[in-house]
Amino acid sequence: MTMTAWCSKVFQWRPGTEILKKVTVKEASTVSAVVPRQQGGYVVAAGRHFGTLDIETGEMIRLAEIDKHKTENRFNDGKCDANGRFWAGTMGPEKVPTKPELEQGTLYSLDKDHNVRCHFDKVSISNGIAWNSDNTIMYFIDTPLNRVDAFHFDLEQGTIGNRRTVVTFPDGSGFPDGMCIDADGMLWVAMYFGSVIYRVDPLTGTIIRNIDLPVSCPTSCCFGGENFDVLYVTSASHFFSEEQLAKEPLAGSVFQVTNLGVTGLPANAYGG
Ligand SMILES: O=C(O)[C@H](O)[C@@H](O)[C@H](O)[C@H](O)CO
């Protein structure tokens, strides 16, 4: 049996406590990105909607619909920029992991006034997003391309341009999925099917460090903890057969990696 059902759950955990909150997002087929909101609460990219999430009840209030003419599409990864816009991209139907119908997705941003902007299309699996510390560069991963691209980023206008490739991953190392950036401007990339997080230097395009994981499909990472020196790593179990799950009992867990000697920055919150 292959497990392909999605569960639309959001988990909340505060480091240093034992309290894990878990809520199912109502009326959402999937939920793929959650960001804090400046006025309190959360905003999600769920199915083909941006919406606000009440973490107590799971109630989602839709803010905007995307990909109206591609009803099989869904949102994937997303993150807020330093001006409080929520960037998230979509993908087409995916029967086999990392091999969806190609170039069906679009990268969007949700402005503070809830207006949606479409930045570019022909995305296959819209995934990791990160900005450098002076907000002049936006990094972006379209998973099947097996690379990280960079754009010139205009923080005031919320626009991007001048796309170029900054990192290309060696074949056989998995597929780049979610990503974050550290205080030194280095990227941390979760390699789906690769059992590893790579730290890469976007200036030289080289892999400078790898963190091996006890699961094959890490999906994203971010820095957190009191001093932003703990790397939190999510992983997938979706698409796994029972046999695979038995081999990888930790698949689907969230991990913390400590003592890295590296710090990250707090996540930006949605400003609308
Ligand atoms: O973060 C994730 O879980 C992944 O991006 C998935 O959503 C993709 O669909 C794909 O299976 C992996 O490339």
Ligand SMILES: [Zn+2]
């Ligand atoms: Zn992802």
